[in-house]
Amino acid sequence: MLVIDKLREYVRENRDDIVGDLRSLIKHPSVSAQGIGIDECAGVLNGIMRDAGLESRIIRLEEGNPVVYGEAKGESDRTLLFYGHYDVQPAEPLDAWRYNPFSGIVTDDKVHGRGAADSKGNVIALVKAVKAMLDMNGTLPLNVKVLIEGEEEVSSVHLPGFVKEHADMLKADACVCFDGSLNPSGSPNIYAGLKGLLYVEFRVRTASVDMHSSLAPIAPNAAWTLTRLLNSIRRDGRIMVKGWYDDVRVPTKDDLTLLESLEYDVESIKKDYGVREFIGKVKGKVALKRLLFEPTCNIAGIYSGYVASGSKTVLPSEALAKVDFRLVYDQRPEELFRRLQDHISSLGFTDVEVTMLGSLEPSKTNPNARIVKAVASAASSVYSRKPSIFPNSWASGPDYVFTKILKMNSVWTGCSPAHANIHAPNEFTSVRNVLDGICYVSSMMQEFAR
Amino acid sequence: MLVIDKLREYVRENRDDIVGDLRSLIKHPSVSAQGIGIDECAGVLNGIMRDAGLESRIIRLEEGNPVVYGEAKGESDRTLLFYGHYDVQPAEPLDAWRYNPFSGIVTDDKVHGRGAADSKGNVIALVKAVKAMLDMNGTLPLNVKVLIEGEEEVSSVHLPGFVKEHADMLKADACVCFDGSLNPSGSPNIYAGLKGLLYVEFRVRTASVDMHSSLAPIAPNAAWTLTRLLNSIRRDGRIMVKGWYDDVRVPTKDDLTLLESLEYDVESIKKDYGVREFIGKVKGKVALKRLLFEPTCNIAGIYSGYVASGSKTVLPSEALAKVDFRLVYDQRPEELFRRLQDHISSLGFTDVEVTMLGSLEPSKTNPNARIVKAVASAASSVYSRKPSIFPNSWASGPDYVFTKILKMNSVWTGCSPAHANIHAPNEFTSVRNVLDGICYVSSMMQEFAR
Numbered sequence: 001m002l003v004i005d006k007l008r009e010y011v012r013e014n015r016d017d018i019v020g021d022l023r024s025l026i027k028h029p030s031v032s033a034q035g036i037g038i039d040e041c042a043g044v045l046n047g048i049m050r051d052a053g054l055e056s057r058i059i060r061l062e063e064g065n066p067v068v069y070g071e072a073k074g075e076s077d078r079t080l081l082f083y084g085h086y087d088v089q090p091a092e093p094l095d096a097w098r099y100n101p102f103s104g105i106v107t108d109d110k111v112h113g114r115g116a117a118d119s120k121g122n123v124i125a126l127v128k129a130v131k132a133m134l135d136m137n138g139t140l141p142l143n144v145k146v147l148i149e150g151e152e153e154v155s156s157v158h159l160p161g162f163v164k165e166h167a168d169m170l171k172a173d174a175c176v177c178f179d180g181s182l183n184p185s186g187s188p189n190i191y192a193g194l195k196g197l198l199y200v201e202f203r204v205r206t207a208s209v210d211m212h213s214s215l216a217p218i219a220p221n222a223a224w225t226l227t228r229l230l231n232s233i234r235r236d237g238r239i240m241v242k243g244w245y246d247d248v249r250v251p252t253k254d255d256l257t258l259l260e261s262l263e264y265d266v267e268s269i270k271k272d273y274g275v276r277e278f279i280g281k282v283k284g285k286v287a288l289k290r291l292l293f294e295p296t297c298n299i300a301g302i303y304s305g306y307v308a309s310g311s312k313t314v315l316p317s318e319a320l321a322k323v324d325f326r327l328v329y330d331q332r333p334e335e336l337f338r339r340l341q342d343h344i345s346s347l348g349f350t351d352v353e354v355t356m357l358g359s360l361e362p363s364k365t366n367p368n369a370r371i372v373k374a375v376a377s378a379a380s381s382v383y384s385r386k387p388s389i390f391p392n393s394w395a396s397g398p399d400y401v402f403t404k405i406l407k408m409n410s411v412w413t414g415c416s417p418a419h420a421n422i423h424a425p426n427e428f429t430s431v432r433n434v435l436d437g438i439c440y441v442s443s444m445m446q447e448f449a450r
Numbered sequence: 451m452l453v454i455d456k457l458r459e460y461v462r463e464n465r466d467d468i469v470g471d472l473r474s475l476i477k478h479p480s481v482s483a484q485g486i487g488i489d490e491c492a493g494v495l496n497g498i499m500r501d502a503g504l505e506s507r508i509i510r511l512e513e514g515n516p517v518v519y520g521e522a523k524g525e526s527d528r529t530l531l532f533y534g535h536y537d538v539q540p541a542e543p544l545d546a547w548r549y550n551p552f553s554g555i556v557t558d559d560k561v562h563g564r565g566a567a568d569s570k571g572n573v574i575a576l577v578k579a580v581k582a583m584l585d586m587n588g589t590l591p592l593n594v595k596v597l598i599e600g601e602e603e604v605s606s607v608h609l610p611g612f613v614k615e616h617a618d619m620l621k622a623d624a625c626v627c628f629d630g631s632l633n634p635s636g637s638p639n640i641y642a643g644l645k646g647l648l649y650v651e652f653r654v655r656t657a658s659v660d661m662h663s664s665l666a667p668i669a670p671n672a673a674w675t676l677t678r679l680l681n682s683i684r685r686d687g688r689i690m691v692k693g694w695y696d697d698v699r700v701p702t703k704d705d706l707t708l709l710e711s712l713e714y715d716v717e718s719i720k721k722d723y724g725v726r727e728f729i730g731k732v733k734g735k736v737a738l739k740r741l742l743f744e745p746t747c748n749i750a751g752i753y754s755g756y757v758a759s760g761s762k763t764v765l766p767s768e769a770l771a772k773v774d775f776r777l778v779y780d781q782r783p784e785e786l787f788r789r790l791q792d793h794i795s796s797l798g799f800t801d802v803e804v805t806m807l808g809s810l811e812p813s814k815t816n817p818n819a820r821i822v823k824a825v826a827s828a829a830s831s832v833y834s835r836k837p838s839i840f841p842n843s844w845a846s847g848p849d850y851v852f853t854k855i856l857k858m859n860s861v862w863t864g865c866s867p868a869h870a871n872i873h874a875p876n877e878f879t880s881v882r883n884v885l886d887g888i889c890y891v892s893s894m895m896q897e898f899a900r
Contacts, residue, residue, distance in 0.1 A: 033760030090762060154760060195664070199761040208724025212873070213774050214645070214845040215719060216746035218728040218737050223749035224684070231681040234674070269665065273767070274658025276800075278668040287668050296666035299673035300764050301755035306772060310483060311605070311649040311807040313774050313846075314750050317723070322756060324663050324763045351726075357761040395664035396763075423662045423764055 004381055007442055010132050011435040018128050018438070019111065019431055021048050023104035025086070025120040026113035032087035032154045038065045042150060045086050045123065052131035054146055059166075064158030065150030069169075072130060074140030076449040081145045081172035082441075083402065084123045084179055085152030088115035089423045096425035112428045117420035119179045121429035123148055125415050125437025126178045132442055141449035145172055149398075152179070155199060155358025156398035163401040174371035175402040176444060180393075180414030181422070182433070184268045187383045188440065190375055191412040193392030194399040196327030196362035198336055199300075202226060203353045207317035210305070215315055220351070222319035223304035229349055230321060233340075234297040237279055239325075241336075241343040244295065249330045250364075251293045255391035258367055264288055264388050272419045291394045296326040322357070326396060333359035363399035367391060369409040371448065378443035379413070382436060387413075415440055454831055457892055460582050461885040468578050468888070469561065469881055471498050473554035475536070475570040476563035482537035482604045488515045492600060495536050495573070496520075502581035504596060509616075514608030515600030519619075522580060524590030526899040530821075531595045531622035532891075533852065533860075534573045534629055535602030538565035539873045546875035559880045567870035569629045571879035573598055575865050575887025576628045582892055591899035595622055599848075602629070605647070605808035606848035613851045624821035625852040626894060630864030631872070632883070634718060637833045638890065641862040642708075642822050643842030644849040646777030646812035648786055649750075652676060653803045657767035660755070665765055670801070672769035673754035679799055680771060683790075684747040687729060689775075691786075691793040694745065699780045700814070701743045705841035708817050709739055714838050716741065722869070741844045746776040772807075776846060783809035813849035817841055819859040821898060828893035829863070832886055837863075865890055 011018065025048070030041035042058050045068045049056035054070030061067065065087065091101035091114040099105045101114040111121070126146065133140050147170065149159055163170060183189050206220040233240060251259065266288045269275065278287050300323060305316035327333060337356050344352055365372065367389060379387035393412060402410040415437025421427045461468065475498070480491035492508050492515070499506035499520045506520030515537065541551035541564040549555045551564040561571070576596065583590050597620065599609055613620060633639050656670040683690060701709065716738045719725065728737050754769035756762035777783060787806050794802055815822065817839060829837035843862060852860040865887025871877045 033762060034758075090756070090758065090760070092756070092758060153762075197763070199763070201761075206725065211723050212845070213746070213748040213750055214776065214843075215723075215741070216748040216774075216776065217740040217742075217744040217844065218716070218732060219719065219723065219725055220727070220729055221749055223752050224680075227677045227680045227749070227752070230674075230677045266668070269669065273661050273665075273669065275656065275669055277670075279670055282668060290667040291665070294667040296663070298663040298666040298763070298765055299671055299677065299755065300663055300762055301757040301766070302673050302677070302769070303753050303757040305749065305751035307751040307753040307770055311651075311772065311774070312750060313647070313649070313748075315748055316751070319752075320757055322761060324666075324761070326664065326666065393664070394667065395662065421659070423762065424660045 004439060006136060007132060007439040010136055011438050015431065015435065018124060018434060019106065022111055022121060022124045022434060025124065026104035026115055027102055029102050030087045030150065031090050032065060032151050033090050038150055041086055042066045042068050045148060049127050049146065052127045053134040054130055061158050061162060067162060068148040070146045072140055072144050074142040074144060076142040078449055079143040079145060079172040080445060080448050081147065081170060081175040082126055083175060083177040084126055084148045085119055085150065086123060086148050087150045087153050089153050093425065098426055109430045109432055110428045111431060114427055116427050116429040117181065117416035118422040118427065121416050121434045122178050122414045122437065125434050126441050129438045129441035132438055133445065141446050144445065145170060152398065155197060155360055157358060159398045160401050160405060163405050167406060170406060172408060174448065175408050175410035176375060177397060177399055177410060177412040178414050178441065179397060180412055181416040181420060182418050183388050184265055184418045187385045187387045188379045188413050188415065189388050189390060190372065190379065191390045191393040192367040192372055193329060193364040194362060194412055195392065195394060195396045196331060196333055197358065197360040197396040198325040198327060198333040199358040200323050200340065201355045201357050202229065202321045202323065204319040204351050205317060206351050210317050211315040213313040213315045219315055222316050225349065225351060226304065226319040226321055229352060230299065232347055233343065239295060239297050241339050243339050244336065247331045248295065248328055250328050251391065254367060258389060258391045259289060262288065262388055262390065266291065292390065292392060293328055295328050295331060298324050300324050327362050329362040329364045331362060333361060360396050360398055361400040361404060363403040363410065364392065365403055365409045365411060371409045372411050374447035375411050375413055375444050377447045378440055382439045382443055454889060456586065457582060457889045460586055461888050465881065468574060468884060469556065472561055472571060472574045472884060475574065476554035476565055477552055479552050480537050480600065481540050482515060482601050483540050488600055491536055492516045492518050495598060499577050499596065502577045503584040504580055511608050511612060517612060518598040520596045522590055522594045524592040524594060526592040528899055529593040529595060529622040530895060530898050531597065531620060531625040532576050533625060533627040534576055534598045535569055535600065536573060536598050537600045537603050539603050543875065548876055559882055560878045561881060562878045564877055566877050566879040567631065567866035568872040568877065571866050571884050572628045572864045572887065575884050576891050579888045579891035582888055583895065591896045595620060605810060609848050610851050610855060613855050617856060620856060622858060624898065625858050625860035626825060627847065627849055627860060627862040628864050628891065629847065630862055631866040631870065632868050633714065633838055634868045637835045637837045638829045638863050638865065640822065640825055640829065640837050640839045641843040642817040642839065643779060643814040644812060644862055645842065645844060645846045646781060646783055647808065647810040647846040648775040648777060648783040649808040650773050651805045651807055652679065652771045652773065654769040654801050655767060656801045660767045661765040663763040663765040669765055672766050675799065675801060676754065676769040676771055679802060680749065682797055683793065689745060689747050691789050693789050694786065697781045698745065698778055700778050701841065704817055708839060708841045712738065712838055712840065714738060742840065742842055743778055745778050745781060748774050750774050777812050779812045779814040781812060783811060810846045810848060811850040811854060813853040813860065814842065815853055815859045815861060821859045822861055824897035825861050825863055825894050827897045828890055832889045832893055
């Protein structure tokens with residue numbers, strides 16, 4: 001019997017335990033943006049990790065949500081560091097959910113709830129892979145370190161400090177960030193790099209109280225100031241802030257070669273989300289190239305004045321916008337935030353306050369590195385098809401703490417379903433995805449130990 | 451004894467009856483936007499009007515809230531039509547009120563409650579003026595017609611139809627819309643015209659569900675579409691929709707002469723609302739000129755995506771904005787709404803839906819008209835100072851049904867206190883304001899009869 005078949009048998013037999021623990025994680029909200037249920041969820045996770053055979057503990061930080069960290073020795077001298085996160089996005093708008101987002105309801109093969117795919121299903125796959133290897137063989141193929149943080153959805157604000165402080169503890173030959181999804185054809189996406197992020201909030205206040213809108217000819221309107229500001233920042237899809245593109249280093253020649261070989265069906269995004277056309281009517285490889293290598297400026301939220309039913313003639317004195325900027329290698333969020341502040345003051349906006357709510361640097365690993373090959377090989381054997389290796393993801397994450405701070409190679413991958421309504425209502429994963437994920441992580445340990 | 455002194459004596463003697471009837475009106479909610487208490491309030495008002503000596507009745511419309519209408523013959527052949535409204539704004543937020551908004555509580559000289567100033571105090575002043583003249587002289591100086599509608603706070607949607615249908619009944623030599631306030635110096639504002647209004651709602655939908663913001667390089671964002679659209683409609687304070695200013699007929703030379711003579715302290719708006727500077731740093735007469743004669747495009751509300759605390763990296767599929775346009779003479783809302791629709795499609799916006807939520811045409815009366823002079827003269831004698839006669843108001847109302855449909859001269863004025871928390875919690879009027887208002891209306895009947 002092949003190793004992979006034994007693994008499949010094992011996960012089938014342990015399905016109830018695995019799904020039960022996943023549901024237990026989902027039932028503990030852990031919404032980092034709203035500070036809901038963090039400690040309870042960390043406690044539950046720590047129990048699941050200990051049960052898997054990891055020497056695990058909750059590490060409380062001076063500020064921020066606790067890290068759950070576990071280790072287990074293996075046969076080889078090699079050490080693989082795994083990264084994941086137990087926190088989730090807010091579930092709002094609640095009335096758009098078919099099922100209670102924190103009930104972990106199972107229907108057929110699906111497990112529903114906030115965090116099912118992003119990323120509690122991945123965390124369970126990761127931890128249960130350790131348990132699977134130990135249960136099956138009594139030992140691990142290499143030393144494993146598992147770091148699960150609780151602030152990924154709020155830009156991993158305390159992770160860089162944590163990693164610097166615990167650099168010795170976290171020493172490893174490579175890192176796998178297990179927090180991703182399969183592509184629509186059913187094989188894992190493997191990213192040799194992630195985009196960075198700069199998340200800001202704009203607050204405009206033009207008067208001390210709202211006014212009757214008949215004063216509009218002379219009284220400044222906060223909503224107008226805000227929309228003018230936003231339009232000054234991005235025009236025709238390009239970010240107009242001076243120097244914004246100065247540090248852009250991608251795509252390299254290697255990146256473009258990898259891009260050509262990719263078989264990612266970017267067009268499927270249209271069907272999945274009900275989008276008629278992409279911006280600029282781009283298609284196929286051109287769309288994919290933009291997706292991977294373009295810095296973005298995205299309005300994540302905007303609010304001002306009266307938005308209930310009917311009409312109210314009010315002139316709003318306050319307005320709010322939340323904007324996320326995705327950064328490509330090697331843009332630096334702190335530098336760009338300063339440039340954004342300069343932009344605002346150079347245009348003479350005086351009633352605007354801009355606050356940085358979070359930031360992540362972009363990361364980059366050589367696509368020919370040993371860890372990339374090991375993970376790709378594991379993916380091929382478990383999913384019976386070639387994985388998609390991307391020069392970098394269009395999403396962001398704290399991968400740079402491993403590549404830039406700990407100076408190790410790192411890949412980003414995961415086992416959640418494609419289009420699982422991540423960050424949106426009706427998020428779900430499937431039991432099959434989680435079980436396959438366990439086989440995937442087990443295989444990559446074996447491959448990297450070789 | 452002067453006529454005005456006799457009037458003052460009369461209102462002092464009848465204070466209890468006057469205040470009692472005002473409280474009775476306030477105790478009957480009549481919230482048109484919420485359909486609360488309309489019929490009961492109309493019934494109470496009809497009783498007060500009959501008691502004043504008006505031949506009054508409730509006229510039910512096929513659709514919409516009933517009109518209360520009364521007439522009384524007078525000595526002269528001249529006929530004066532008075533307009534008012536018995537409906538009120540919603541009282542929400544209820545917990546912001548010091549007193550129950552529908553109790554009509556009296557403290558010292560103040561009468562508290564929703565509608566006290568807008569406009570039940572005005573209605574009582576108007577009706578009690580008829581009673582005062584009849585009680586004192588046994589007759590009226592001229593024929594009086596009193597039309598009190600129940601939908602002013604919801605854009606007087608059925609008033610144009612009512613007026614067309616009852617044009618003969620409403621025939622008069624001029625109209626006084628008694629639904630206004632004094633200025634901060636204590637004399638009435640008199641408006642020889644009102645701005646029009648076009649209230650629209652924009653809804654943008656770029657996808658069937660919200661997305662993860664990592665798709666921003668290629669997926670259209672509803673909030674961006676909306677902000678781009680809004681910025682295309684108004685730029686540097688000017689409305690960019692083709693032909694928007696084509697029908698602008700103000701200011702005339704007469705308007706500008708009147709403007710020069712006005713002593714309205716426009717700078718006080720800054721202090722009242724905590725505004726640092728007016729748009730374009732305009733001051734004094736320049737600011738007042740803009741306030742009176744500029745068409746506006748005001749964002750009354752905007753909403754999209756995630757606006758709760760913290761950060762969420764979402765790409766919104768829907769966005770909403772409510773915008774009110776104030777129109778100056780002789781812009782027509784239906785025509786401008788078509789132009790707005792053309793603007794949207796000519797710029798290639800395909801995911802935008804625009805709906806008209808309400809409209810009012812602007813109105814204009816020659817500031818040298820007899821009714822303007824009569825009302826101004828009445829104001830001078832009652833308030834012992836020159837009233838402010840404006841070529842038009844910066845606010846909107848259904849004055850055009852009298853000037854355009856019934857083709858009579860009309861002025862807009864009233865007796866409520868300045869800063870009476872109209873449309874806001876803790877609305878009030880003062881007994882003194884109502885008593886002075888009775889003298890004011892009585893005097894204008896006498897002046898116009900002359």
